[in-house]
Structures are given as structure tokens and as C-alpha cells.
Amino acid sequence: MSLRIIVCAKEVLDPDAVNNYALEGKLVIGDDGKSLTQSSIPRLMNAYDEQAIEAALRIREAGTACTITVVSIGEGQDILKHAASLGIDEPVAIQADPATLDHHGVAKLLAAFVQSRGGADLVLCGRQASDDDQGVVPALLAEHLGLPVVTIARSVDVTSAGDGFGVRVVRVTPDGDETVAVAAPAIVTISNELGQARYPTMAGRMAARKKKITTVAAADLGVAADGLRPRVTLAKQFVPTVKSACEVIPGTADEAAAALIARLRAEQVLRNEPEPARARSKDSGA
Amino acid sequence: MANEMTSASSQSRVVVCSWGTSGGVEELLTLGRSVANGLGATFGWVVLGPAPHDVTEIASRHDVPIVDHLEEPNLQSFGGDVAVAALAAYAREHEFRVLLVPQTFDARVLAPRLAARIDAGVVMNGLGVAIEGGKIAVTASAFGGDTRVVYELGEGRFIVGVSTASLGAEAAQKPASAIIRHCPVDVASVSERVQVVTRSEAGGPRIEEADILVAGGRGLGDKANYRLVEELAAALGGMAAASRPIVDEGWAEPARQVGLTGKITRPQLYIAAGISGASQHMVGCAAAKTLVAINRDPDAAIFRYARYGIVGDCLEILPALTRAVKG
DSSP: OOEEEEEEOOEEEOHHHHHHHHHTTOOOBOTTSSOBOOTTSOEEEOHHHHHHHHHHHHHHHTTOOEEEEEEEESSSOTHHHHHHHTTOSEEEEEESOGGGOOHHHHHHHHHHHHHHTTOOSEEEEESSOTTTOOOOHHHHHHHHHTOOEEEEEEEEEEEEETTEEEEEEEEEETTEEEEEEEESSEEEEEOGGGOOOOOOOHHHHHHHHHOOOEEEEGGGGTOOGGGGOOSEEEEEEEOOOOOOOOEEOOSSHHHHHHHHHHHHHHTTSSOSSOHHHHHHHHHHHO | OGGGOSGGGGGGEEEEEEETTOTTHHHHHHHHHHHHHHHTOEEEEEEESSOOTTHHHHHHHTTOSEEEEEOOTTOOOSSSHHHHHHHHHHHHHSOOSEEEEEOOTTHHHHHHHHHHHTTOEEEEEEEEEEEETTEEEEEEEEGGGTEEEEEEEOSSOEEEEEOGGGOOOOOOSSOOOOEEEEOOOOOTTOOOSSEEEEOOOOOSOOGGGOSEEEEEOGGGOSGGGHHHHHHHHHHTTOEEEEOHHHHHTTSSOGGGBBSTTSBOOOOSEEEEESOOOOHHHHTTTTTOSEEEEEESOTTOTHHHHOSEEEESOHHHHHHHHHHHHHO
């Protein structure tokens, strides 16, 4: 019995290019007041989703027989060709315009797709998309499918458990790593701590050219257009202004350091005496 | 007043939802009150899990007439199956237009799960909520903090996750006397599908709660030099923190990572050493009261956010600062 993995992937504007433009003060917002219109910003697969594909490939390499499907909403996207070149089994494009959907709509379409395939044992998603950073689709999808969701994974291991599969996930939490176990089917979101996603090999690229991208019409998934009407709409986008008020403290390392500490003490950001001494005297006095 | 809070006032209630003693509640109550006022809505607070010991005082200070307290022995975390079921049960009994949750690690899972469960809309990463022409507009961060987006909320119910680090807390002009209402929820049949095998080791102080942070980045050049960050932090009575690149490199523990995929901090003093100031990092420290930047590159983005800057090699400046503090 082979493990059916479905990875959800999104095309995003390259966040590094956006970051460079923003830092240079050259990020252009379109006439609609919300779109980033610079054609020089590349469109690529959300990096966390690439890592979700990487997680799927590692599960296969660890010895579990898998079918890996990568699904994305939109048409004519290069990201599915990229996915195909990595050695996944089937790239699938759901024909709908992502710009007209909110996250609920995205989750509904993805859920309908998973159901149209008779379910999946493991659905892998990136922890969030690097454009809107919302990170809500995996949890919405989990609820639509009635599946448990484990977020922010550093690693995902699959074991056979009876006539099914068990999934063991190391999560990155604010308090350090946590290991959890869940029975498949389940949804897991992958974080950057998984490590670098692989690059396609030349052979992979050649094979991808022959691989056909499966297209699925939203209407064929049985999702009524009414149910896709967005409740959350993007009204505006802007680059936050930073009021720069930095005072550069001159001098040698020691001069600058002494001047800075004196300033911080004068402003009572720091106490007026060496900190460890204060701690000691307080402790001994108590 | 309690009796008024039925479905009759359904579309005009704003509720703050918090988990136990999680931080940022007073900031969120301050925001919630202003949203409620803007909508002409009633204002409520629902506490899940063990309530803060001074819950009545906090509620009174923020003019919350009634605090709904959901306590259930099986509740383990804010994002788990029992918590989602408990809040979904609560949401079926108590209507609201907007439910505000502080954006903690667990809340990032809870908010969308609950939204799907009760068919509400959801927006995360909120930095502010305003009423514009009768519509609810949520300002959120996007592109790792490089841009801000404004989402307009449509009809129906919404759950909004708010990053409280950038908000201020202010008591209501006319504080009220609050009562605590215990809300029984039947979640006995719900059990957690995800089992914790090994818990994270929480112990020790957390950088989110530190008053003084000294954070190191790639400019340190080498793992061994992270010691310089720790020494200055110790001299200042603060904690050492780190940027994501050096956590990825293994120079510092993940629990010390500041930023979008790390922790959101709001110390009195934040000293960033050898950190370039990428938006993803600034998300986690922009709320610092005083930010000091040390960087060799005078054009580094970090200086745009800093109050004070020293242009130079952090390997020289950090020990000099430690000496200056020790006097």
C-alpha cells in the first residue's frame, strides 16, 4: 500500500526582490492601490511550499512507497513545471483565478480536490505563503476535510501502523522542539527548519518536459461559485514609512561604547549603576 | 445587562478571546473596546483555560461588563482539538461580529480552525482594526513586514488575530464593575488527535519577556563570537537573542530567535549587533522602546529603525560595551 501525499503549492512574488525594492524605496504599488506591479519581480514557488515538496521526497527516500501529487490554484504557472522537475508524480492545476479568492475559497477548492481523489494520507503545506504571511489555509483545509493539523514542522517521519500509517513530527515551538504523533490521514505544515530544498537535476528537468500537468476545472470539483465569494478582500497595500531618527555615535570602539552607555543611563533606559552590582546588592539585602 | 447578550444583539458584539494568562490581553482589550465603540457594539471577553488571578480587575479597568470563563479539565493548549471544540460550542451560543485573539504561536492554529468550524472569516497578523465608513478594516503586515495590507471584512462573523506587541494598553475612561460568568461547554467527548511524545523544554526565562535584549546576527562572523553577545547581555542583566540566519547556522538556540518565524519581543532596550535589519527580523523587535544598532555597513537597513547607532565591527564594539557597562 502506498502513501498518498498531496502537497499544496502557491505561486508568489519573489519576497527577496520585494524586500530589495522596499529597502531602496522603489517598490511600486499599482493604480488600484494594492497590487505590486513591477514585472521585474520574479514569480516563483513559495519557499515553504518547496520545502513541503522536499519533505515529501524525503519520506519517499526514507523507504515509504509514495505517490506525490502537487496541486496549485491558477493557470499557466511555472511552479508546477518546477515541481515536476523535482520528481513528483503528478502536478495538478486547479483552474481558478487566485486573485478572486480569499483563504476560505482557496481552502474549499483544495479540500474539494483532495476529496475528488478519494482523500490523501498526508497533506503537506508550507507554514505560510511569503506574500501575505497569513498561514491560515492549512488549518482551514484541515477543518474542511475533518483532519488533524500539525504546524511548523522541522521533520516528518512516516511509519506503517497496522493497516494504516503513523506520522511523527518534530515541531519548532517558541519553547524549543516538540515531538508529536498523529495517525494518518493528517495535515502537516512545513517550516524553514526542515532545511534547504533540493534543486532539480538535469535528468529531472528533461523528464519534467514530458510530464503533463493535469488541469481540473473548479466547477468539476462541485464547489458552487457562491461558496467562493470572498468575505475578506484586499483594499489597500502600502510600504510602511520608517521615521528614521538614528543618532550615530562617533569615536573609537571604547569611546562610542562609553558614550552610548552614558546616554542610555541618562535616559534611564539603563540604571545608573553597573547592572551586576545592583543585582548583587539587592539580593544580599533581601 | 447579561440578559441582553443574546442573539438579538448578534451582529453587534465584539469579543476578545484569550488563553489563560497569555500576554498582551490588556492591549487587546484596549483595541477591542475601540472597535466595539466604533461599531456601536457591546464588548465582551472570553477567557479559555485558567483565568488570570486579577481577571475581575482587568475586566473592570477595560469596561468589560461580563467575562465569560470557559474552563475544562481536558484543555491542554490554545490550538488543540478540545480548545477548538470548546470555543466553537461557545460561539454557537453567543453571537459576535468580531472575535479578537492575541496572535500567539497556538492562536495561529486556533483562529483559522475555529473560523472554519463556525464558518467565520479569518485574518491574521493584524496590527490594527479600524472602522471606516461602517466597514471593518484590518491592517496587517505582509511580505515579511515589507508591506502593510488593509483587508476589508464583509458580512458575517470574523476572527482576527492581532499582534499585540505594537499595541498600547489604556484603561477605559469609565471603568465598570465586571462579573465573571462561568460558561459550561460540553467537550467531554472530544479528545486530542495529536499526541505529544516529547514536550519542548520550556524552562528558564523567555526572550519575549525580557526587558533588555542583545541580539547577534551574521556580522558576528563565527559561532564562537556569539559569546560576546551573551557577555554583554549578562553585564546588562538582560538576555541574548539571535537573528534567523545564525539560528539556522546553529550558532544560537531556536528559542532565542527574534522575528517573523521566531519570537515577537518588546523589550525596553534592544541592541542589534551585526544584524542587517531585514523586515523579517524587524517584525520581532520593532516594538522595542529603544533600539541600538551596531553594524559595519553605515547603509544597513537596521539604522533606519534604530535610535542610536554605532558604525563599526561588532566584534570590537560588543566587548567595549561590556567594559563600559561594568564601569
